[in-house]
Amino acid sequence: MTNMIQAAKDQVAALTKAAYEKAAAADALPAGVQVNTTIEIPKDTAHGDYASNFAMAGAKAIRMAPRQIAQTIVDNLELEGSYFSKVEIAGPGFLNFTLGPRWYGEVLGTIEREGADYGSGNEGAGRKVMVEFVSANPTGPMHMGNARGGVLGDTLANVLTRTGWNVWREFYVNDAGNQINKFARSIYARYMQIVLGEDAIPFPEDGYQGGDIKELAQAFYEEVGPDYKNEPKDDALFTMAQFGLERNIPKMKEDLKKYGIEYDQWYMESWLHDRGFVADTVGLLTEKGWTYEKDGALWLNTTELLKKKYLAEGKTQEQVDKLDLKDDVLRRANGFYTYFAADIAYHRNKLEERKFDLVINIWGADHHGHVARLQAALDGLGLDGSHRLVIVLMQLVNLLQDGKPVRMSKRTGKAIALHDLLDEISVDAARYYFNNRTPSSPLDFDLDLAVRQDSENPVYYVQYAHARICSLIARMQESGAAVCAAQQVEACVLTQPEELALIKSLAQYPEELHLAARDYDPSRINRYLTALAGDFHRFYNACRCMVDDPCLQAARLKLADTVRAVLANGLGLLGVSAPEKM
Numbered sequence: 001m002t003n004m005i006q007a008a009k010d011q012v013a014a015l016t017k018a019a020y021e022k023a024a025a026a027d028a029l030p031a032g033v034q035v036n037t038t039i040e041i042p043k044d045t046a047h048g049d050y051a052s053n054f055a056m057a058g059a060k061a062i063r064m065a066p067r068q069i070a071q072t073i074v075d076n077l078e079l080e081g082s083y084f085s086k087v088e089i090a091g092p093g094f095l096n097f098t099l100g101p102r103w104y105g106e107v108l109g110t111i112e113r114e115g116a117d118y119g120s121g122n123e124g125a126g127r128k129v130m131v132e133f134v135s136a137n138p139t140g141p142m143h144m145g146n147a148r149g150g151v152l153g154d155t156l157a158n159v160l161t162r163t164g165w166n167v168w169r170e171f172y173v174n175d176a177g178n179q180i181n182k183f184a185r186s187i188y189a190r191y192m193q194i195v196l197g198e199d200a201i202p203f204p205e206d207g208y209q210g211g212d213i214k215e216l217a218q219a220f221y222e223e224v225g226p227d228y229k230n231e232p233k234d235d236a237l238f239t240m241a242q243f244g245l246e247r248n249i250p251k252m253k254e255d256l257k258k259y260g261i262e263y264d265q266w267y268m269e270s271w272l273h274d275r276g277f278v279a280d281t282v283g284l285l286t287e288k289g290w291t292y293e294k295d296g297a298l299w300l301n302t303t304e305l306l307k308k309k310y311l312a313e314g315k316t317q318e319q320v321d322k323l324d325l326k327d328d329v330l331r332r333a334n335g336f337y338t339y340f341a342a343d344i345a346y347h348r349n350k351l352e353e354r355k356f357d358l359v360i361n362i363w364g365a366d367h368h369g370h371v372a373r374l375q376a377a378l379d380g381l382g383l384d385g386s387h388r389l390v391i392v393l394m395q396l397v398n399l400l401q402d403g404k405p406v407r408m409s410k411r412t413g414k415a416i417a418l419h420d421l422l423d424e425i426s427v428d429a430a431r432y433y434f435n436n437r438t439p440s441s442p443l444d445f446d447l448d449l450a451v452r453q454d455s456e457n458p459v460y461y462v463q464y465a466h467a468r469i470c471s472l473i474a475r476m477q478e479s480g481a482a483v484c485a486a487q488q489v490e491a492c493v494l495t496q497p498e499e500l501a502l503i504k505s506l507a508q509y510p511e512e513l514h515l516a517a518r519d520y521d522p523s524r525i526n527r528y529l530t531a532l533a534g535d536f537h538r539f540y541n542a543c544r545c546m547v548d549d550p551c552l553q554a555a556r557l558k559l560a561d562t563v564r565a566v567l568a569n570g571l572g573l574l575g576v577s578a579p580e581k582m
Contacts, residue, residue: 001120002110003510004103008050009039011083012097016054019076028072033061048088048096049504055093066093104500105491107507111562112486118569119513124165130350131157133362134256135172138248139183140212141417142255144397145364148443150418151434151575152394153362154261155522158573163517168356169263171256172346175245176269177339182206183213184241188233190217191240195226210415216244255419260427260575272345278337281345281381282330290380296333300340303327305376309386328373340370344377351383360390360520362439368393392520395442397434402448425450428576432459435574436526453582458530462567463579465533469564470580472545476557479546483561484554493552494559498539502559505535506566513573522573529570536563 016037024031035058042051055070062069070093077087085100111118133153136146154169161167174180186207193201194217207213220228220243228236249266256262272278282298285291290301303325310320330341350359363370371391378385399406399416407415421430429450436458437443455461473483494500509528516524545556568578 001114001117001122001510003121003514004107004110004507005041005511007106008083008097008099008103012039012050012052012095013037015077015079015082015084015097016052016073016095018078019073020054022076022078023072026076028076029064029069030062033058035061042096047090047094049099050097051090052095052097053093054095059093069093070095099500101490101492101494104494104503105486105489107503108489108491108558108562109486111506111565115565116569116572118566119509120162120164121510121514121517122164123514123517124160124163126164126166127357128168128355129160129165129358129360130168130170130354130356131160131360131362132170132172132350133157134261135174136252137174137179137183138245138252139179139208140210140248141419142252143418144399144416144421144445145394147259147418147421147430148397148434149362149364149394150256150259150261151431152392152439152522155431155435155525155574156360156362156392156516156520158575159513159516159522159525162513162573165358165517168265169261171263171266173249173266173268174339175241176273177342180241180245181237183208183244184237186213187217187220187240187244188237190214191220192229194218194221195229216240216247219243219247255417255422258422258427259418260431267346269342269346272342272349273337277349278342278345281348282337282341284348284381285330285344285377288380288382290377291330297329298331300328300330300377300380302373302376305380306372309372309376309379313386340373340377343370343374344381347374347378347385347389348381348383351378351385351388352381356388358388358390360392362392362394365393365395365440367391390520392439394439397443397445400444400446400448406447428463429457429459431575432462432526435523438521438523458526459576460582462529462533462571463577464582465536466564466567466571466578467580467582468540469536469560469567472540472560473557473564476546481546481553481557483557486558486562489555489558490551491555493549493555496543498535498542499556499559502535502539502563505532506562509566509570525570525573529567529574532563532567532570536560536567 020029020035023029035054037052037054037057039050039052042048054073055066058069059066067089070089073095074087074089079085079087083099083103083106084097086098088096088098090096114120131153134142134146134150136142157167157169182204185204189201189203189207190213193203220240253266282291285300286298290305292299292301306323306325307320310323311317328340329338331337347359350356371393375385375389378389424447433445433450434443449457453460494503512524512528516522539559543556545553545560547553547556571578
């Protein structure tokens with residue numbers, strides 16, 4: 001797909017090279033000189049739209065003063081038919097290129113031609129990437145961190161799809177191990193309290209205290225009655241765990257679907273254990289010499305794996321020796337495998353069995369210490385985890401109302417869950433807000449602001465720009481003015497600063513998509529849309545679309561409609577609606 005900003009940079013390079021070769025052929029400059037040129041966009045458009053340092057970068061090899069080189073290049077430049085209307089020399093010898101009507105017209109034409117695919121790239125080249133996100137323990141309702149991770153993962157998956165990756169979305173269900181054992185013991189205790197009385201059975205100190213556990217125990221009691229108290233405890237725990245999971249997982253799916261998120265697969269941890277894949281993975285690490293036994297347990301030599309990883313990444317031996325590195329238990333003395341062992345096996349399954357080229361996990365920042373250890377373990381298996389496993393760490397969410405932190409639901413008296421939040425605000429507001437900051441930044445989610453209908457609310461601000469354009473087009477159609485094709489627009493009539501700034505903003509979209517994918521930061525799309533909406537509002541206030549000049553009216557109406565299309569494009573990536581009326 002076409003990136004008009006890159007196209008302009010490429011043309012600056014081509015025009016400069018042609019001018020140099022023309023000058024060299026006329027003996028005005030020495031021939032055969034290779035110049036490594038940098039082409040940048042100046043912050044101040046008074047210095048042109050694109051600046052080349054060709055004259056300064058080539059001064060030593062050409063053996064001439066930079067400004068003399070620059071003047072020779074300008075004298076030999078041929079701008080006829082190019083994107084540029086003029087070139088000026090500035091400072092020590094910068095070549096400042098100013099865009100002309102052809103470039104502005106081609107931006108509108110490119111967006112019209114590419115339609116919904118505008119901004120797409122092919123960096124992924126069809127390679128397989130898995131984005132695993134949320135993956136909350138199925139032991140209770142999803143909370144605010146899950147809400148942020150959900151929209152972050154889903155939007156990142158959308159961005160990667162648009163940039164040429166073959167994307168797979170996955171939710172990893174921890175339906176085995178210590179958390180599920182605790183979950184089962186909690187339901188069991190509440191069930192026995194229903195049958196025998198609250199004082200008859202102590203509740204586990206580490207049990208789940210939530211009211212949802214009481215609800216599950218009550219539902220289990222209503223289904224099986226009081227006699228189940230006589231079942232062997234191990235059998236009862238297994239049955240109650242399955243009972244709870246069979247009810248909690250569908251609720252999680254329902255909440256996420258309401259939130260606009262659906263997965264290609266919900267992958268169960270128990271599948272890895274049931275077919276012996278965890279044991280097999282630990283066995284492979286042992287074969288490769290990365291484990292040892294101590295105190296009846298099997299340990300991973302994480303220390304040596306991390307040393308090898310850090311040295312390969314460029315750390316010095318002295319730096320590595322100062323790190324507080326520790327080994328990890330893979331199999332406890334009781335024969336049970338740890339969560340870390342299962343996690344290594346799961347990621348081996350992703351990279352080796354299912355052959356994903358890249359695996360991206362969205363994790364809370366509290367998992368920071370786990371990142372390098374998991375990558376190093378995969379390195380030890382020969383799976384290049386240091387490069388093929390990317391962890392996006394996500395900071396906490398602070399929910400605010402009336403300027404104060406909110407931790408409990410007014411309706412339920414419990415911790416705020418995703419379904420509580422979606423009862424209070426729209427899915428659009430939730431998705432936009434949770435993706436509004438870089439993952440590494442803490443997020444203050446202001447409930448009051450999220451429901452306001454004014455320019456202070458960023459999602460309203462962007463959606464209003466889209467609706468405003470739709471209303472404008474409808475009004476002008478009533479007066480007989482329809483949006484025309486880009487090739488019918490005379491871009492030369494668009495000369496106001498607000499018009500040109502708006503077209504430049506439209507041209508920036510492919511670059512923002514590229515950077516969002518490269519940096520695993522889809523919040524760039526929010527910032528871009530907010531900026532584009534701002535540029536449109538400024539254009540709308542400064543430049544009337546309904547004017548007597550038919551050429552100018554057609555051009556401005558086309559420009560407005562093009563903004564509408566790009567706003568809808570970006571909002572679609574965020575999973576946010578683009579309303580026609582507000």
